[in-house]
Amino acid sequence: MIENLTPQQSWDLMQSDAKAVMVDVRTKMEHTFLGRPLNAVHVPWKESPEWALNADFISQVEQIAKDKSAPVLLLCRSGVRSLEAANALEKAGYHHLINILDGFEGALDENKHRGNISGWRYSQLPWEQS
Numbered sequence: 001m002i003e004n005l006t007p008q009q010s011w012d013l014m015q016s017d018a019k020a021v022m023v024d025v026r027t028k029m030e031h032t033f034l035g036r037p038l039n040a041v042h043v044p045w046k047e048s049p050e051w052a053l054n055a056d057f058i059s060q061v062e063q064i065a066k067d068k069s070a071p072v073l074l075l076c077r078s079g080v081r082s083l084e085a086a087n088a089l090e091k092a093g094y095h096h097l098i099n100i101l102d103g104f105e106g107a108l109d110e111n112k113h114r115g116n117i118s119g120w121r122y123s124q125l126p127w128e129q130s
Contacts, residue, residue, distance in 0.1 A: 002086045002097045007123040010073050010100045014039070019070035023061060025085045026076050026104065034105065035129035037120055040075060045085040057085065058092045065094070073098040075120065077105050 005013065014020050024036050025045035036042065043060045046053055054060070065072050072094055074082035079101050086097040104127075106119025115121055 002083065002090060002099055004079075004099050004101050005073070006101050007120045007125055010075075010098060011037075011123075011125045013071060013098070014073065017071055019067060020073060021065045021070065022073040022075060022100075023065070023085070024075050024104075025057075025082050030077060030104075032130050035121065035127045037075065037104070038126040038128060045076070045081045045088075058088060061089060062092075068092075068094045069096060071096045071098060073100055075100040076103045078103040078107060078114070078119070 014022060022037060022040040024031055024040040024042045027044055027046065027048045029048060031042045041064050043057060044054050045057055072089060074086050074097065076082040079099060082103060083099045086099050089097055100120070102118035104120045105114035106117055106122050108114060109116045121127060
């Protein structure tokens with residue numbers, strides 16, 4: 001089963017469970033230029049410009065999250081790709097998967113802008129930018 005947690009709940013879990021691993025599944029461009037949560041490991045689920053699935057996604061996650069019973073938190077831009085990635089990891093035998101609701105940038109506001117109503121950055125959780 002895949003659990004959905006808010007960014008704040010996800011941060012709290014990362015602080016309380018040393019085994020927890022956060023995987024940022026966004027593209028390299030998003031990860032590099034838009035910023036990233038502190039201590040998140042970047043493993044893209046899809047890559048632009050073709051948006052092709054990363055054929056090595058499972059094996060790359062297995063290298064950083066060796067314990068398939070430990071919490072693995074997944075983050076993307078808005079919470080959609082991270083859920084797809086969580087489903088793939090569940091099929092690969094992971095047991096404690098967490099989709100971070102609203103992702104790094106959150107939902108679109110009335111002006112079709114992200115970051116103004118929800119998401120990791122909106123929640124003012126620790127992040128860094130290149």
